[in-house]
Amino acid sequence: xDLEQITGFIGLVFLSFVPYIFASQGTMLAGRTGQFxxxxxxxxxxxxxxxxxxxxxxxxxxxGVLAAMLVGGLxxxxxxxxxxxxxxxxxxxxxxxxxxxxxxxxxxxxxxxxVTLSPPLIDTLKKIPIPLLSKIPVLGPILFNQNIFVYLSxxxxxxxxxxxxxxxxxxxxRAVGENPKAADSLGINVxxxxxxxxxxxxxxxxxxxxxxxxxxxxxxxxxxxxxxxxLSTALTxxxxxxxxxxxxxxxxxxxxxxxxxxxxxxxxxxxxQVLLTLPYIITLLVMVFGSRWVRIPGFLGKNYDREKxxxx
Amino acid sequence: xxxxxxxxxxxxxxxxxxxxxxxxxxxIAAGIFLWLMGFNVLQAYQTILFTSFKSRNGFIQxxxxxxxxxxxxxxxxxxxKASKFNIGSEGQLIFGAIGATATGIMFADLPALALIxxxxxxxxxxxxxxxxxxxxxxxxFNVSEILSTVLxxxxxxxVLDYIATEVWRDPLAGHPTTIPISESGxxxxxxxxxxLHSGLLIVILVAVLVYIYTDYTSAGYELxxxxxxxxxxxxxxxxxxxxxxxxxxxxxxxxxxxxxxxVAGKHHRxxxxxxxxxxxxxxxxxxxxxxxxxxxxxxxxFIAMLEVGANAMQRTMAIPIEMVFIVEALILIFTxxxxxxxx
Numbered sequence: 001x002d003l004e005q006i007t008g009f010i011g012l013v014f015l016s017f018v019p020y021i022f023a024s025q026g027t028m029l030a031g032r033t034g035q036f037x038x039x040x041x042x043x044x045x046x047x048x049x050x051x052x053x054x055x056x057x058x059x060x061x062x063x064g065v066l067a068a069m070l071v072g073g074l075x076x077x078x079x080x081x082x083x084x085x086x087x088x089x090x091x092x093x094x095x096x097x098x099x100x101x102x103x104x105x106x107x108x109x110x111x112x113x114x115v116t117l118s119p120p121l122i123d124t125l126k127k128i129p130i131p132l133l134s135k136i137p138v139l140g141p142i143l144f145n146q147n148i149f150v151y152l153s154x155x156x157x158x159x160x161x162x163x164x165x166x167x168x169x170x171x172x173x174r175a176v177g178e179n180p181k182a183a184d185s186l187g188i189n190v191x192x193x194x195x196x197x198x199x200x201x202x203x204x205x206x207x208x209x210x211x212x213x214x215x216x217x218x219x220x221x222x223x224x225x226x227x228x229x230x231l232s233t234a235l236t237x238x239x240x241x242x243x244x245x246x247x248x249x250x251x252x253x254x255x256x257x258x259x260x261x262x263x264x265x266x267x268x269x270x271x272x273q274v275l276l277t278l279p280y281i282i283t284l285l286v287m288v289f290g291s292r293w294v295r296i297p298g299f300l301g302k303n304y305d306r307e308k309x310x311x312x
Numbered sequence: 313x314x315x316x317x318x319x320x321x322x323x324x325x326x327x328x329x330x331x332x333x334x335x336x337x338x339x340i341a342a343g344i345f346l347w348l349m350g351f352n353v354l355q356a357y358q359t360i361l362f363t364s365f366k367s368r369n370g371f372i373q374x375x376x377x378x379x380x381x382x383x384x385x386x387x388x389x390x391x392x393k394a395s396k397f398n399i400g401s402e403g404q405l406i407f408g409a410i411g412a413t414a415t416g417i418m419f420a421d422l423p424a425l426a427l428i429x430x431x432x433x434x435x436x437x438x439x440x441x442x443x444x445x446x447x448x449x450x451x452x453f454n455v456s457e458i459l460s461t462v463l464x465x466x467x468x469x470x471v472l473d474y475i476a477t478e479v480w481r482d483p484l485a486g487h488p489t490t491i492p493i494s495e496s497g498x499x500x501x502x503x504x505x506x507x508l509h510s511g512l513l514i515v516i517l518v519a520v521l522v523y524i525y526t527d528y529t530s531a532g533y534e535l536x537x538x539x540x541x542x543x544x545x546x547x548x549x550x551x552x553x554x555x556x557x558x559x560x561x562x563x564x565x566x567x568x569x570x571x572x573x574x575v576a577g578k579h580h581r582x583x584x585x586x587x588x589x590x591x592x593x594x595x596x597x598x599x600x601x602x603x604x605x606x607x608x609x610x611x612x613x614f615i616a617m618l619e620v621g622a623n624a625m626q627r628t629m630a631i632p633i634e635m636v637f638i639v640e641a642l643i644l645i646f647t648x649x650x651x652x653x654x655x
Contacts (some may be wrong), residue, residue, distance in 0.1 A: 038458065088648050091397065091458070093598060096648070099592050099641040107634035111349065227466045234459045271478065273470040280463045287460065288453045 012143045012258045019208040020250040021153040023232035026204030033197040034177040034299035038094035041229025042101025043075045044209030049105035051210025052220040074204020076199040084194045121218040160243040177297035180304040193197030334646035342639045360621035374493045377616035383570035384594025387563040394559035397541040400461030401567035402467035402591035404439040408568025411438030412575040413582040416493025423497040439568015447560035488584040499577040509577030523605040
């Protein structure tokens with residue numbers, strides 16, 4: 001392998017890194033307020049379908065992404081309303097919304113496009129080289145000659161880290177997920193924090209879905225996410241619900257994904273089905289080891305009832 | 313609420329009322345959407361609700377859907393009784409189907425009396441083994457079964473694809489499919505035209521046995537007690553960790569049996585995509601029944617009816633079948649919402 005192939009490979013890793021980052025950081029954000037949402041796969045699918053359809057209709061990727069974020073935000077709103085306001089089981093509501101998102105993605109596509117062998121195509125994302133920086137050898141083509149979402153995903157990871165650990169708002173948000181009773185007694189509005197985090201988080205998940213047709217296929221296909229939503233949920237888990245470790249985990253995930261595709265092209269004699277299972281098997285293995293050292297938010301998966309004396 | 317009161321008609325009505333309201337609300341919500349899209353709502357709902365009863369074929373199609381749905385629902389509810397969530401019945405069903413197909417092809421010479429039970433048994437074992445992996449990861453490493461069972465599904469898709477395209481590929485089929493299993497491995501028919509296989513009897517038997525196990529035996533009571541309060545169960549000397557594992561494996565065997573019955577009764581071969589959306593529907597049935605095994609078959613029949621109606625609606629009115637799936641998810645959400653009122 002020469003240098004050009006290596007930079008090409010790492011460049012591809014960053015291309016497939018984007019959906020994992022958006023979905024996982026979104027999951028993490030809601031999780032840090034104590035909400036364990038498992039609807040990611042469904043919200044990503046809905047975001048992919050509606051993002052694609054709107055982008056196609058208005059001939060604008062930007063409007064398409066906005067629509068996907070809006071749909072995601074709506075899912076987040078319903079989720080928090082059902083769990084935080086109505087005090088229903090987080091996991092069950094997450095599952096129900098996963099089903100709704102999954103069905104909605106296919107339904108919307110069938111209603112708008114119909115059943116066809118030649119679906120409409122949108123232009124996939126263009127690379128935007130950053131002046132000067134993209135000329136740096138090795139680093140330039142990897143980091144500074146990518147589509148806009150790659151830049152956004154890098155910025156988002158840094159921003160979330162800064163927000164959560166260096167600002168007082170971030171501290172308040174984390175407090176809600178660790179000990180809502182204490183946060184409440186300090187005058188933090190637990191309910192509002194949960195709503196905000198879940199809605200913004202789900203918007204990011206919807207965006208992660210919209211990225212798939214826009215970056216790869218140019219169209220929506222049923223089940224286009226191929227489990228990326230679930231993988232992102234797992235990634236958030238063994239990433240310890242922290243933006244920087246999730247960043248590293250997402251790089252690892254996308255490297256496995258790209259590597260599996262590469263080996264497939266090389267005709268190595270390994271059945272391609274074996275390679276396709278790699279991301280899932282590796283995730284299971286990482287979860288085995290990850291479960292020993294990760295720390296999850298203290299109040300994760302529980303609903304806070306401020307009228308109760310005890311917490312949990 | 314004391315249990316004895318449940319048998320008074322007024323209380324029973326109060327228990328069923330939220331369900332009826334949830335169904336009504338879901339249908340109204342979907343109806344408004346269909347109306348806005350310019351479809352004939354009345355005709356759509358007539359098709360959804362009555363296709364199962366209008367013809368002999370419709371009723372048999374409903375029973376054929378009912379068979380795997382009861383089993384995938386049990387695959388979810390048995391672990392749920394022990395407070396564990398099995399989101400892997402898709403993969404377990406596929407492995408049951410793979411085991412059944414392999415048996416039906418490799419032991420083609422056996423007489424039906426030996427081969428059919430063997431196929432069903434191997435299917436159950438394969439489903440159970442596929443569930444054993446996440447169950448063991450939970451037991452040994454404390455890995456959340458929610459995520460591990462889901463990830464196992466995606467692995468099973470590739471295994472199915474490999475077997476249907478490389479191992480026993482049927483060269484005549486355009487879609488990844490294996491060659492058929494032996495004639496002697498096929499479930500006898502109850503009705504020959506349209507065909508209704510005897511898997512129906514097996515499923516009813518299994519549903520009754522599971523109901524007796526969880527509601528009337530001490531072993532089942534340990535399972536339910538563990539689910540209700542693991543700490544208390546532990547104090548009373550129940551090995552809760554082993555019970556979690558057992559519950560998941562038992563759930564897996566139910567899905568495995570579903571796969572075996574689909575192969576031996578319906579398809580007579582392994583087909584890519586044969587898992588349909590049985591897992592999602594099974595979970596919805598399980599959650600709607602709130603884990604009550606006396607109710608599961610009835611809810612499963614209701615959902616099977618909606619599914620057959622949805623198929624007919626897609627055929628005759630060009631309304632996508634997913635519309636009904638959303639209705640089913642809405643029924644679930646509205647039923648859950650009605651719980652908040654009681655608290």
